[in-house]
Amino acid sequence: MSDCIFCKIANKEAKSNIVFEDDMVVAFRDLDPKAPEHVLIIPKKHIESINKLEQVDKELAAHILVDVVPKVAQKLKIDESGYRVVINTGDEGGQTVKHLHVHVLGGRNMTWPPG
Numbered sequence: 649m650s651d652c653i654f655c656k657i658a659n660k661e662a663k664s665n666i667v668f669e670d671d672m673v674v675a676f677r678d679l680d681p682k683a684p685e686h687v688l689i690i691p692k693k694h695i696e697s698i699n700k701l702e703q704v705d706k707e708l709a710a711h712i713l714v715d716v717v718p719k720v721a722q723k724l725k726i727d728e729s730g731y732r733v734v735i736n737t738g739d740e741g742g743q744t745v746k747h748l749h750v751h752v753l754g755g756r757n758m759t760w761p762p763g
């Protein structure tokens with residue numbers, strides 16, 4: 649989508665600090681980190697939220713969870729210490745950018761429940 653900031657990051661029209669990329673996803677550092685390590689994983693394809701995932705996106709969704717999240721955690725060196733994976737969805741879920749993104753947060757103790 650032309651006015652979507654994460655689409656712009658995915659196709660390099662907007663700058664970001666990329667930590668991992670392949671043909672399906674880009675992972676980049678959050679502009680306003682909420683933990684010492686805070687990376688966002690996005691599909692290159694514009695998908696608004698979990699609500700808009702379709703059957704054809706199953707491979708993509710599995711790829712993110714099975715391949716990309718652990719790889720990013722290893723790169724950030726938080727795989728052993730632990731980390732949190734968050735997908736805010738919709739207004740009450742705290743989603744501010746309407747392009748599906750997976751937060752990977754670590755480097756400190758996470759509290760529960762979240763705010």
Ligand code: 5GP
Pocket residue numbers: 653664665676677678679680681688735736742743744745746
């Ligand atoms: P949400 O609140 O939608 O779950 O998360 C959106 C996240 O995107 C926020 O943590 C915010 O700091 C981050 N963010 C928003 N705009 C940009 C941007 O232009 N670049 C980067 N790197 N992060 C962004």
Ligand code: ZN
Pocket residue numbers: 649652653654655656693694695746747
């Ligand atoms: Zn987008």
